[in-house]
Amino acid sequence: xxxxxxxxxxxxxxxxxxxxxxxxxxxxxxxxxxxxLWLFGWPAxxxxxxxxxxxxxxxxxxxxxxxxxxxxxxxxxSALLTGWLLALxxxxxxxxxIGVLGSVFAIVLxxxxxxxxxxxxxxxxxxxxxxxxxxxxxxxxxxATPAPLGSAAAPSLGQALAYVSGHxxxxxxxxxxxxxGALKTELSRGVALTQTTDKLAAPQQMALGEEAxxxxxxxxxxxxxxxxxxxxxxxxxxxxxxxxxxxxxxxxAVSHALEPARFASMPIHLLTGASVLGAFFIATDYVxxxxxxxxxxxxxxxIGALTWVIRSLGSYPEGLAFAVVLMNALVPxxxxxxxxxxxxxxxxxxxxxxxxxxxxxL
Amino acid sequence: xxxxxxxxxxxxxxxxxxxxxxxxxxxxxxxxLFIPLQQHVGSPSEPxxxxxxxxxxxQLIGRGGRGISANVHxxxxxxxxxxEERVAPHPSGLNQLxxxxxxxxxxxxxxxxxxxxxxxxLPATPRELNDRVAAAGIVGLGGAAFPSAVKLDxxxxxxxxxxxxxxxxxxxxxxxxxxxxxEAANEIVDGVRIMGYALAAEHIIIAIEANKPKxxxxxxxxxxxxxxxxxxxxxxxxPMGSAQHLLMAVTGRxxxxxxxxxxxxxxVHNVATARAVSNAVRRGEPLISRVxxxxxxxxxxxxxxxxxxxxxxxxxxxxxxxxxxxxxxxINGGPMMGAALPSVHAPVVKGTSGVLALTASEINDGxxxxxxxxxxCVSACPAGLVPVEMVQLIKRGDLQGAKAIGSQDCISxxxxxxxxxxxxxxxxxxxxxxxxxxxxxxxxxxxxxxxALIQTRNExxxxxxxxxxxxxVARKAAKAAAAAAAAAAAVSNETLETSA
Numbered sequence: 076x077x078x079x080x081x082x083x084x085x086x087x088x089x090x091x092x093x094x095x096x097x098x099x100x101x102x103x104x105x106x107x108x109x110x111x112l113w114l115f116g117w118p119a120x121x122x123x124x125x126x127x128x129x130x131x132x133x134x135x136x137x138x139x140x141x142x143x144x145x146x147x148x149x150x151x152x153s154a155l156l157t158g159w160l161l162a163l164x165x166x167x168x169x170x171x172x173i174g175v176l177g178s179v180f181a182i183v184l185x186x187x188x189x190x191x192x193x194x195x196x197x198x199x200x201x202x203x204x205x206x207x208x209x210x211x212x213x214x215x216x217x218x219a220t221p222a223p224l225g226s227a228a229a230p231s232l233g234q235a236l237a238y239v240s241g242h243x244x245x246x247x248x249x250x251x252x253x254x255x256g257a258l259k260t261e262l263s264r265g266v267a268l269t270q271t272t273d274k275l276a277a278p279q280q281m282a283l284g285e286e287a288x289x290x291x292x293x294x295x296x297x298x299x300x301x302x303x304x305x306x307x308x309x310x311x312x313x314x315x316x317x318x319x320x321x322x323x324x325x326x327x328a329v330s331h332a333l334e335p336a337r338f339a340s341m342p343i344h345l346l347t348g349a350s351v352l353g354a355f356f357i358a359t360d361y362v363x364x365x366x367x368x369x370x371x372x373x374x375x376x377x378i379g380a381l382t383w384v385i386r387s388l389g390s391y392p393e394g395l396a397f398a399v400v401l402m403n404a405l406v407p408x409x410x411x412x413x414x415x416x417x418x419x420x421x422x423x424x425x426x427x428x429x430x431x432x433x434x435x436x437l
Numbered sequence: 438x439x440x441x442x443x444x445x446x447x448x449x450x451x452x453x454x455x456x457x458x459x460x461x462x463x464x465x466x467x468x469x470l471f472i473p474l475q476q477h478v479g480s481p482s483e484p485x486x487x488x489x490x491x492x493x494x495x496q497l498i499g500r501g502g503r504g505i506s507a508n509v510h511x512x513x514x515x516x517x518x519x520x521e522e523r524v525a526p527h528p529s530g531l532n533q534l535x536x537x538x539x540x541x542x543x544x545x546x547x548x549x550x551x552x553x554x555x556x557x558x559l560p561a562t563p564r565e566l567n568d569r570v571a572a573a574g575i576v577g578l579g580g581a582a583f584p585s586a587v588k589l590d591x592x593x594x595x596x597x598x599x600x601x602x603x604x605x606x607x608x609x610x611x612x613x614x615x616x617x618x619x620e621a622a623n624e625i626v627d628g629v630r631i632m633g634y635a636l637a638a639e640h641i642i643i644a645i646e647a648n649k650p651k652x653x654x655x656x657x658x659x660x661x662x663x664x665x666x667x668x669x670x671x672x673x674x675x676p677m678g679s680a681q682h683l684l685m686a687v688t689g690r691x692x693x694x695x696x697x698x699x700x701x702x703x704x705v706h707n708v709a710t711a712r713a714v715s716n717a718v719r720r721g722e723p724l725i726s727r728v729x730x731x732x733x734x735x736x737x738x739x740x741x742x743x744x745x746x747x748x749x750x751x752x753x754x755x756x757x758x759x760x761x762x763x764x765x766x767x768i769n770g771g772p773m774m775g776a777a778l779p780s781v782h783a784p785v786v787k788g789t790s791g792v793l794a795l796t797a798s799e800i801n802d803g804x805x806x807x808x809x810x811x812x813x814c815v816s817a818c819p820a821g822l823v824p825v826e827m828v829q830l831i832k833r834g835d836l837q838g839a840k841a842i843g844s845q846d847c848i849s850x851x852x853x854x855x856x857x858x859x860x861x862x863x864x865x866x867x868x869x870x871x872x873x874x875x876x877x878x879x880x881x882x883x884x885x886x887x888x889a890l891i892q893t894r895n896e897x898x899x900x901x902x903x904x905x906x907x908x909x910v911a912r913k914a915a916k917a918a919a920a921a922a923a924a925a926a927a928v929s930n931e932t933l934e935t936s937a
Contacts, residue, residue, distance in 0.1 A: 083865040085851035086772040086793075087449065087609055088801045091858040093809055151806060193807040312816075366812035366825055415821040417843045418444065418681065419694035424843075427693035429700050 093192075096361075097152030099310050103301035104159060104356065110297050111167065111290030114221045117235030119167035119290060125239070126165070126174035130158025133182035141191060153192050157181050160200035160356060163291030164349065164396070165207075168219040168249075170241035173211065177203040197403045198363045201396045208396070217244075218287040220251045251287040254347040258339055259392040267336035272343070281346040291352040292393075295345070302355025314368055316354040318375025319382075323350060326383040338387055348386070353378070353395040363403045370406075370413040377402045438642075438669050441689035443682050445819035446674040447852045449609050449773070451648065452799070456732045456739040457612040461620055463743045464756050466513045466540050470747035472498065473525040473533040476786040477576040478583045479505030484536060490517050493547025495723050498536050501571070507584040507787075508574035511547070512725040512745035515540040524780045526769040526789065535784075538747070549721035557663075559634060559718075563592070566635040566718065573717035574724045574787075579603055579614075579678065579707035580770050582788035585714065588706065589635050591699040599703040600638035601687060602629050602711060604645040604652065605671060605678035608771025611791045613728040614708050616741045618645065618652035621712055622659035628711030630663050631718050636704055641666045642687050643708070648673040675773060676850040680705040682819055694846055729785055731757045735765030735794030744785045750792055751781040765794040772800075773851045806859045814853035814863055820846050824853040824863045831870045836877070839870050847871065 112120050134154030138145045161177050185202035189195040208215045222228035228249070230238065237243040252260060254275045261271040276286045284293030291298070305311045323344055330338035344350060349357070358364060358378050365374050378398045385394020416422050475481035482499030486492055492511040499509035515538045525533035550569065553561055561569075571586035591597055602625075606614040618625060633641045643660065645653050647670050660666040671677055671686050681692040683705060690701040698705055709727065716722045725746055732739040737758030744753055750767065754760055767778040770790055778792070785792070814824035822843045830838040844867050853863040 083862060083868060084768075084773060084775060084777075085855050085864070086766060086768055086775065086777075086795055086800050086802075087855060088803070088860060089856050089858065090801065091856075092803055092860070093806050093858050096809075096811070096858055147804075148806075153809075191807065193809045361809045361811040364810075364812075366810060366815045366823060368816070371812075410823075410826065414823050414826075414842065415444070415815065415818075417694065417821040417846050418819065419692055419696070420821075420843075420846070426695055427691060429693055429696075 093151045093153070096310055097156050099308055100156055100305065100356065101152065101159060103304045104163070104298075105301075107284075107294045107297035107301060107352075108159070108163065108290065110284065110294050111163070113224050114284065114293065115167035115219060115290065116222055116224045116229045117232050118219070118230060118238045121235055121239045122165065122167060122169060122171065122174050123162045123290075125171050126162035126178055127155060127158040129175040129178035130154050130161070130182055133178050134187075137183060137187040137191070141187065143191065148192065151192065154182060157186070157199045160291070161203050163352065164200060164204045164289050166215060166218050167290050168238050168245050169214050169217070171239050172241065173207060173214055177207050180206045193362050195362055196406070197400050198357060198360050201357060201399045201403075204396045205400055208391075216256070217250055218253055218256070218289075219245055219249055220287050221285055221293075222249065253288045253292065253392065254281065254286055254343065255339075255386060255392040258343070262337070268339060269336050272340070275343070278342045278346060281342070286347070288347070289349070291356075292347065292349050295347075295351045298351040298355065302351065305355060305359075311355065311359040312368070312371065314371035315359050315364060315375035315378075318372045319354045319358055319379040320345060320350065322376040322379030323383050324379075326380060330383075330387065344383065344386070348382075348393045349395045350382070353382070353399065357395070357399055358402075363399075363406060365406050365409045365413065367410065367413050367415055369415070370409040373409055373413065374402055374406065377405065438667060438687070440669070440671060440686055443674075443677070443686045443819065444821055445817050445852065446676060446682075447817045447856050448673075449675050449855065451609045451673075452732070453610060453612050453615070453648065455610065456730050456741055457615055459612075459616075459740045461613075461616050461728055461741045461743055464745070464748065464753065466542075466544055466745055467748050467752045468540055469518075469749075470512050470515075470538045470540065470745060471523055471525075471749060471782075471784040472509060472512060472536045472538065472747035473523070473527070473784065473786060474499040474509055474536065475525075475527070475533055476509065476582060476746070476788060477507040478581065479507065481534065482506055482509045484520050484534070486511075486517050486520075486536065488517055488520060491515070491541075492517060492538065494544055495549055495725055496547035497723075501574075501584075505584055505587055507576050507586075508572060508723070509536075510574055510723040510725050511536075511538055512747050513538065513540045514543050514545040514547070524783050526776070526778055526783045526786055528776060530779055549723075552721045553718050557630060557634065559631065561718075563589075563635040563637065566631060569717055570635075570714055572723070573713070575710060575713045575717060576724070576787050577707055578709035578713060578727055578787065578790070580608075580774065580788050580790045582786075585706065585710055588699075588704050589632065591697070591704055592636050595697075595699040596702055597636050597699060597704055598638060599640045599642065599688060600629070600633050600636055601680075601684055601698075601703055601705045602641065602643040602708055603678055603680065603683055603705055604643055604649070604656065604708040605683055606649065607646060607673075607675045607678035608773055608775070608790070610732045610793055611730045611771045612732075613730045613741050613790055615649045615652050617709055617712060617728055618649070619655045622655040623662075624712045624715045625656070625708050626659040626662055626666070626711075627719065628713070628715035629660075629666065629706075631714050632704075632706060632711060633663075633665065638704075639665065643668045644671045644677075644683055644687050645669070646671055646673045646677055675852060675855075676819055676848070679819065679848060679850060681848075724787060727785070727787065727789065729753065729789055730791040731793075732791065733765065733768075733793040734796045734799050735760050735763055737761055746787060747784045749781070750778060750783050750785065753785060753792060754781065754794070760794055763796050765796055766800065768793040768795060773855065774849065803860045805861055808857075808859050808861060811858060813856045813858065817852040817856045819850060819852060820848055822846060824867070827870075828861065828863050828866050831866045836870050836874055839867075840874055844870050845874065 181199035181203035185199035327341040327344040381398035480502035519537040522532040523535040847867040
């Protein structure tokens with residue numbers, strides 16, 4: 076009789092794996108991504124491909140450098156997902172080097188410098204976005220108006236190559252501000268939000284994504300569908316998304332009710348920007364979020380609050396990436412402070428006390 | 438009945454259908470039986486037979502040792518051919534002192550204690566019933582093999598009002614309790630009532646996982662005999678069969694860490710144990726056989742088999758059509774908390790709920806990948822621990838750090854290892870760390886004791902030296918005094934002489 080390699084139990088294991096998890100997250104992102112690629116046309120398709128390709132290349136190089144099995148680790152899908160999330164957070168018509176630099180920042184700086192998969196403190200895609208935004212504010216805030224593939228306004232593949240190569244910059248008439256950007260600019264000129272809001276897309280348009288922005292900012296509905304899929308598959312739990320969106324919604328509703336001229340309404344906060352993408356796909360990143368349920372609630376609430384603070388009181392129109400990175404820094408503390416209570420012990424770690432006398436005495 | 442929330446746990450692929458519809462079959466007595474003298478938690482039993490001696494079926498061959506221990510009996514009649522160290526299913530993996538019996542084929546009973554057949558209330562005191570259970574060598578048949586009489590004695594130390602009967606059978610594959618509840622519900626309920634009487638329990642709760650509806654039905658039927666018994670369906674969620682967690686689910690009582698369930702007024706016994714108690718009281722029969730589930734993709738004919746204790750696993754497998762020609766791992770018990778069998782020659786013991794032949798596809802132990810901190814181990818841990826953090830500390834060699842956040846509260850259920858998408862053997866790390874910590878504790882205790890001994894010795898020698906010195910001083914003083922006295926006497930003599 077032969078036996079398979081033996082070690083301590085259990086002798087049964089889940090069918091789940093790291094790769095399966097990553098693949099499902101990408102499946103959940105697919106509808107919103109396809110919609111975004113269609114909405115912004117060839118330039119977006121090219122930038123998406125470049126970003127994913129360079130992420131994989133950067134991962135392969137770092138794995139080889141650190142002496143890890145390149146083939147096995149590259150196949151886990153984590154680098155592909157990082158590149159994917161980064162691409163969704165970039166202006167869809169940005170030049171190629173934005174995608175490549177972003178990938179290098181994400182994979183090398185944010186991930187492998189810390190020790191690779193599972194070791195990074197900060198969300199790689201968000202680190203890359205923050206670094207790009209601070210380093211290249213012009214390219215990172217030049218948003219294209221939707222020009223769906225097949226429409227008259229859609230750039231041809233040739234034009235797309237010109238935009239992406241950086242030879243031609245995006246023409247004036249094709250660029251626009253994001254909804255949050257428009258609100259911030261007008262507010263800084265002294266125009267009350269109540270007036271600006273009328274010029275924005277209607278909430279249902281925002282939900283569908285017919286507005287300027289990154290691919291991940293646009294279709295809240297499709298992103299939500301993907302998020303619900305991940306919830307249904309139990310790949311993510313509800314704690315972070317609900318805490319984050321709930322906090323953001325509550326702060327937006329209260330502030331808007333108090334001072335409508337200064338603070339944007341709840342639907343604008345939830346439907347524009349990267350709120351939905353952030354809640355379901357970014358903040359829920361396993362590696363950079365707390366492991367306990369209580370910790371996840373606090374973490375989500377923190378991101379929601381910081382996002383609102385940066386959007387409403389800061390100088391950047393969108394604050395999600397900053398909020399995520401700031402809360403990432405608190406994760407070790409949160410994990411330490413909010414461990415679950417041990418069975419049979421008090422929160423302080425003492426064995427539970429029982430006061431009972433034997434019923435029958437000898 | 439209202440159930441209470443139990444934290445953690447995992448949903449498993451159960452594969453109970455492999456054997457759940459096979460009625461219990463009785464395996465013929467094998468030619469040779471190998472009966473280890475330690476099949477229970479506690480100290481081993483002492484052999485009371487000699488090589489060459491004829492023993493009857495049910496005759497005592499090992500008397501329970503000091504402290505917590507259990508008797509061991511001959512599973513058939515025959516001749517003792519050896520008492521020697523042999524391979525056995527023991528967590529240590531070490532050989533165990535084993536009584537080898539060559540069956541004489543007659544299967545003749547030795548003289549048994551007289552049956553108590555009267556209906557309830559029984560004409561026996563709780564003490565007499567406890568003694569009967571202890572004499573019969575009954576241990577927890579759910580797999581833990583804790584001597585049952587010790588648990589029944591809890592009433593003298595704690596205030597016990599509740600008896601919980603564990604029919605959860607939360608391990609995958611294992612169906613022996615399910616079949617027993619369907620086929621021997623009356624015997625089980627009788628045993629339950631005997632234990633309820635012995636404990637003077639006011640409430641009796643028989644808890645069965647929801648994936649065994651037929652067993653629930655049969656037990657409800659049988660439990661009509663006694664109105665203090667409630668049959669409760671509990672959610673199918675591993676490790677529901679853990680005594681502390683089952684008690685929590687059905688009563689809401691949380692057992693304090695490092696304590697027994699008796700501390701919160703309850704005792705938990707397994708259904709097969711209840712049936713063994715009934716046999717011991719009603720027929721005077723000691724524990725010499727048990728129902729074992731033989732299953733797994735590597736077994737030709739999965740089955741539930743009533744086997745004599747001491748039957749070699751290879752004979753049992755042969756009885757089930759043998760193994761299929763695929764590589765398999767043999768497991769004693771369930772796949773979650775069972776252990777790999779050291780050899781096919783190892784015998785079936787009291788704690789053997791299952792013998793599984795698992796193929797690689799069932800075990801599905803993928804290659805390890807880096808931890809992605811998904812936190813699934815945290816949600817799954819029924820003890821409320823943070824496996825992901827403990828394993829980091831242990832890998833770093835910080836065992837005290839792991840202990841500080843609760844590694845010793847780990848119940849080794851394996852839920853974390855099961856659920857880990859990176860296939861990290863978390864539970865294995867905790868067993869390792871806790872073993873090491875126990876060693877360190879023992880060392881520390883030993884050193885403490887050595888220090889204490891050295892100190893006592895030093896104090897004694899110091900005292901002796903002091904005494905010697907004092908004696909020397911005293912001697913000197915005495916000598917001086919004597920000399921002085923002599924001198925004085927001389928002087929006075931002189932004076933006398935002078936004066937005279």
